[in-house]
Amino acid sequence: MEQKIEVQKAPPKSVKTHKPGPSHKKVDSPTGKIYVRESHGKIENVRRFTGFALMALFVIIPWLTWNGEQAVLLDIMNQRFRIFGVTLWPQDLTLLAWIFMISAFALFLVTTLYGRVWCGFTCPQTTWTFIYMWFERQIEGTRHQRMKLDQRPMDFDKFWRKTAKHTAWLIIALFTSITFVGYFTDMRTLMVDFWVFKSSAWAIGCVLFFTFATYGNAGWMREIMCTHICPYARFQSAMFDKDTFIVAYDAKRGEPRGPRKRKAALDPNELGHCIDCKLCVQVCPTGIDIREGLQYECINCGACVDACNDVMDKMNYPRDLISFTTEHQLEGKRTKIFRFKSVGYGLALIALTAMLVVNIAYRVPLEFDVIRDRNSLYRENQEGFIENVYTLRVINKSQQPQRYTFSVEGPGIENIQWVGSQHLSLESEQSGILPISLAIDPYYLDSPLVEITFTIQAEGEERLKRTVKSNFIYQ
Template identity: 55%
Template structure:
């Protein structure tokens, strides 16, 4: 049953109208966003040795990354990458707060792109607020239509490029618009387009404040020496408006904050940083730029809102090198080194010997004992490789089948072979043998695997 108290306890979300702001931190955020956005847009188009440089082919269970092919057996490499990313995030967060969220998180980058489109089509913050309150008209419908069509086009482009990391991108665009793309490719493009449109166009700060788990567990990494966007209440309080030429405002009990609320207007999550550290803050620095601009106009020192620490505001020395930060750094160094060793020692091929499951052995017309095997070789590089096959352990056994095979880059080959042996040469019923696979062009690449030869007596 509906309870009116529930509505009061959980009020409806108020739309946040973000005001445009200029300044050092926003300029830095835009440049960093452009760099990583450009990387996202361009990387799937790069070619390496005649192949797409980055292609995460889930269907074929092969990840092609700049000449290196990762298979399910190479899951440890992907695990190392995830662990490195996690500890890098922990390290940066402990030192400088949620700067990842404010500067590089895709949710933040695409949200600001969508807000930029709003500003260009519908006008400034005040114009957008007025437009939403005005009754529907031809002008309002036109502006809203252009805004949402632009959002959808950006979302479609984003989705196509994202899906292009998982399917050959040179064919994806043509096949999608011509209707020749596969069913799952069409579904994925439409799904991620809707997600991008919904997240950056409608949900925005809800993703940061209610859905993203990072906002919830970040407090475990913060301490009193973490640099975060902070309001200096000792300097700013009490707040209040005053004339720009009023030099005696402190005698009236006023601080440097003129209560202009610009720090709230420019905040993408709609918080008031003057109320203290809040988990919704994404450390984007927009409020710093807005406040510095106001302080500059008033003739006051900048830095009323700044990246600082709790100890710094209390007049205590800041401990940059502290156990938690050093611990994260050491772990990051160790896992990065382990990742490097894993890559360095990785052999660009893999060998697997599969015995014939139908029978242990068979007797030929010549009275020989024959065992059948399948030599499965995975070429983990993206270049064609020629392998030479051999075995040891049975000097008098005869090899039946190919002994040299060429495998295309990122491909797998199963070579059926048989070993035949005169029963008189079998010293026991089961004999140990070893197969060798050597790269013809690089003798250092040699794989070995043991197996059994069943002599039948």
Template identity: 55%
Template sequence: MSSNPKDTKPVVHIPVKNVNIHPAKGGKAEQYQPRDQIYVRKVEGFFQRLRQKMNFFFMAMFALLPWIQFNGHQAILFDIGEQRFNIFGLTLWPQDLTLFAWLLMFSAFLLFFITTFLGRVWCGYLCPQTVWTFIYIWFEEKIEGTANQRKKLDQQAMSKNKFFKKALKHFCWLIVALLTSLTFAGYFTPVDELFIDFFTFNASITVVLVVIFFTFCTYGNAGWMREIMCLHMCPYARFQSAMFDKDTLTVTYDFNRGENRGARGRKQDPKALGLGDCIDCNLCVQVCPTGIDIRNGLQYECINCGSCVDACDGVMDRMKYPRGLIRYTTEHDLEGKKVHLVRPKLIGYALILVVFASLMSYGIASRVPVALDIIRDRTELARENFDGEIENVYTLKILNKSQSDNTYKLSIKGIDNARWIGKQEIFIKAASVYTLPISIAIDPYDLDEYMTDITFVIELVNSDDDVYVEHASRFFNKR
């Protein structure tokens, strides 16, 4: 340990709230204390306007994407029953699972990269839990009033006015949850049929149960659980600290500038009173959707939404103090050290992102829009037909992975004088599978060995696209 006093850091005294657990009736201590309800106060400011615009943009995308048509079909449709995913001009099948793997790994490391650079901004600006929670809070403000009015309303005895406001609020919540659930289900089933069938009571029981389930999930998460999801159920809150470093931008209270806290008049000099810039108004706590006090230091509950930044900046403006007492900053910046925007961890994440993006792009570019699967007749590997030829039976499964109807030509190579018994030119509809039973026959005098390697070939007919797929198999002779 260094003996130089300059190397020691000042001790930060964090106030701790004492929690008294009163004995319950019967003399036993109460085992569970329910959480205090958080009445989020409305705040205006740059970061809230930014968050609202981002939320509106992505909400509009979420609501409109299922309705977009492309080449006569739903542009984005994850049809689990048919085991195919349509993404505009691209149709993905279970055979394309590696593309999903690259996409998931790319998304994970993109989240790591953003978190290392900007902290937990995903939670504050883009996470569906946060977005829907703020939507529900907006309904609360419009129907029940400000945070103080909502708190007083909850403390009142039940009356006609209170019942009406509560009923209207929950009705609006349920309508938003139902529309959210129907839109979400529209990504997995044709959305136009879904809405018509659901509201005309013609939807299947499976669809109805799925819609009802996600309706109450949305209603419960955004209306009732809210910060519980962020604090106790979301794993991201737990492992995010592993990605933080001293150059990560986080919402931070400038302790050296703000302390000591205390109330004062606008015209009073805080230095003469021995005070810092924090007037201890507690607005930063009142506007926080998770109910924390950012002045207690970095906490895993913080979702980096910037509400406390806007609230504090408004107070600083009224007090005619400089903005930024609470701000997006780094630990190095608060310590007066140089901030390193480009650092090894970020470079590592960026390189991994480039690798995964390249692999995913290569997979899409090299993807052939037709697949051929060959199933041999297992009951009899080879048989002799009436013409004295050796005959092998195969079942060909041809998958048209494109979004257009195509005609394909089939052939065989690797064996001379082979005779194809069955169709060699077939028409397959878009995104469908064609099953074709065929036989290959050959004169036994043309066979030198018991087993001969052969190759089935499928080509696209009458098209400018260069589609050529080979699939290896074997031809067996009779012993």
């Protein structure tokens, strides 16, 4: 008996979907080196302008002067920070604490709203890395030319290009290092003394250390600093939510991806808008494929956005297949800028800034201490008066010379005698001591211990006034 075989219908032609492949850096080079392609576009222009402006500030600030002195000088050796018209001493560390807290909360707020834009547009590591890559392109050529150059055996052309590139890198690193050290010592003196080998061992050592650190970080380590060393990449996810603007790929619109001719008709059932050109991968400085989703290596530089938009323009497709967007926008929902987290960071930032302003407004650039002589509590002079010895310690924290006048007050000591000078002159940012003694007729002393108040007043400066309490001891 014959058995009838049922005819089975063939399944419909399935659409090919993309499967994650190996990292492009492994495909390009066995050593894992990333060859970054140059990108062009509006975002790249913003990043270059921002980097140039910050670089210019970094270079110019140490050369600025204020009242005849270097405007910004973080003099660690003498324990004073001069920032334009304000000089901070160890006693003013609370102001530095406010500044650090404000910077931290500003970073938290920006990260909550716009992701890692600090990393992509303003981080020194990113700025210097892109500067180094620019010199690399000018000397060694485009991405493909650099890949071929590295695969070639050493010859004269390869030797001089490599030598020129590393020489340029070292010159930039040395220039950067001298400028950075100029924030901590007199810039004009350093610029002259360093080249004639008259600088201190401390200055020379710091210049050489930061030279090789810059050369190594921006020239060799590059993305390793962002992916393995910088802690910001590790805890940034705690500040992200679905309303945070990130660089993201619209998978609904782009998938399934695949190559096609420029003028070919697009069948939405066959292919998405992504032509799988991998330009977004090639321009990424950290070597990731943004189409695989958000990754901690992404620094939000937007290079992939410009590259993808350029391809979309050539294909006559809508832009922003890769864009700065939020997860809610990709899901068709509305993005909320004002939410609990962002409002909380914003209010904290406003409060901290207000506290810093109040501290600076009420800060008196004068430090005054009174130290009693510990060798003897009191003594009796030739006139039979009881005498106490004090040391007045004064720090002129302003940037102008001052002349100070001292006085003392207290209950029942109207007949006090001040033995020593009642005036002290100090240059700007200078400290001084004044030994004095107070003598009182014991007839006017009703108690063996009297609380007294020392007052210091700058002549011609009503605001520069401080008082310190001390004791006058008898018996």
